[in-house]
Amino acid sequence: MISLKQIHYALAVEKYLHFKNAADHCSVSQSALSTAINELEKQLGVAIFERDNKKVLVTELGKSILQQARKIKLDVDELQMLATMHKQPLSMPMSIGVIPTIAPYLLPKVLPGVRRAYPESQLKIVEDKSNVLVDMVRRGELDTAILALPFPHEGLIAFEFWQEDFYWITHKDDALAKRSQIRSDEMDVSHLLLLKDGHCLKEHALAACHLPESQNDSNFSATSLTTLVQMVAGKLGSTLVPEMALDALVNNSSELSAVHLDEPGPHRTLAFLIRPNYVGTANIESLIKQIQTQLKH
């Protein structure tokens, strides 16, 4: 049976094209490495390297074999990472994409707790729109992305971890501002201010209100919730924001009032997306536990 050691040595020889240097790199004697390579070639019954007393080169078949060997080594590394991450969640560097309608409200609430619980953690945060993040996860440029569902994510796996409702934000002077609940058919939809196309929050807000996209006035649109509520404060209309944004955007304002949107079902669902074969699911689960603890105060 071929061994991982043989594979390891063969990859070293490929890298250095020199038995002694490869042996040094592997911290073994040239003899040990030599016999391991010979044994590997004997077991496979083919030549991987062509060597004489002056030079070493890789056979055509050897290239394919070493390619496959590299794949095996990666898989073994992943297996070991699985175990490591189970022992020490978040001990590995991790890149996380977050959409702009979640990042500024979720991260300040959650990151300090994560820092405290996992001082070793090295999180790299990327903020971008849902479709960009999904593509980056697919391409392996991100380990995971936090976004709001529903959003198409074929080929990826979603770990849903939070559900929240929308609140209708209007000026305190508005006749309906004192209500505790409001239905979408009671609002003045013609002055509903929402984010630009491409931000999923717009679609989710409209979907929560059972409104078609076309009905929205696209003359007024912004790229951040902060801008939107400024516009509401300026009596240009009303808007809808998710619950987790209330603290930052509305609660300290003397101009604004938040009314719970009374429509059935949770209005948006937050989830981590990962590739099906991502080995860090233990990390995701740890993060979710942290986030849920923090969000529940």
Added chain:
Amino acid sequence: MISLKQIHYALAVEKYLHFKNAADHCSVSQSALSTAINELEKQLGVAIFERDNKKVLVTELGKSILQQARKIKLDVDELQMLATMHKQPLSMPMSIGVIPTIAPYLLPKVLPGVRRAYPESQLKIVEDKSNVLVDMVRRGELDTAILALPFPHEGLIAFEFWQEDFYWITHKDDALAKRSQIRSDEMDVSHLLLLKDGHCLKEHALAACHLPESQNDSNFSATSLTTLVQMVAGKLGSTLVPEMALDALVNNSSELSAVHLDEPGPHRTLAFLIRPNYVGTANIESLIKQIQTQLKH
């Protein structure tokens, strides 16, 4: 460093959930297997199996680890297969998809030779339309597919191995039947009989003639070249067939005449399609060599 032996043993324990049976299956003593598993768990620092004197079960983490272990084992098997196939091409079972406008003309010319050169070979042939075959290759249901390019095949790799021209088939009584060459603008395109939509030969034939698809009379269409030439023999029109089909369809007919289509460039290109990580490229290369020898007579 963890070893493939440990992985092998762990997978056996997962399968039997019983150390002794797993050991028997691996042809080692229970003790040897036990220590290997213990060592593996120690090296990883986590428990894969939960065991007492009466039962063995897999931990939650163990399931992930064994899943990864299976992947490693598959990769190792593939590496060994790479070597084996280099030593004895086509010694592995192989499934090949072929489109209907290639299969009946190419296979009889080629398979006997393959049988002779590689008596060990076990080829499974599937005949279907290009799009079906491409999907099957993508899903791994076929090792490879032989079809005519151009045809969309994103994500797959094409090994082009043959180029051929079209011949215009008409009744011997036709005024142009004696010509040795004909250009598409000299034909009566209104009675050009072609295959049904979905067969790539139709598109390739039209493309070779620089004709748009709409120009073709869709009232007359067939699902096989055999039917088409029967229609031509019945003086219902003319058709275009690739060179390799001439022998079977035209050459022994007293009714039909074949005229070389005089349009620039090769009219269709035959190719093997494989997944980028298919390990049997050596097989493909052997087959191509065989096919090219046979086709050149």
Added chain:
DNA sequence: TTGATTAATAAAATTAATTAATTAGAATTT
């Protein structure tokens, strides 16, 4: 209790791996 199982363990035997020194072939230098 007794007998049949189980996985783990201990000690002996076997097998494999490692090191250090050597060999042999080829290129380069003297």
Added chain:
DNA sequence: AAATTCTAATTAATTAATTTTATTAATCAA
């Protein structure tokens, strides 16, 4: 032409590991 310097392969002694066989301890069933 001879000596030197590379190279990978080989050899032999040592060390480490693995495996086997036999045994132990625990559990369950009769």
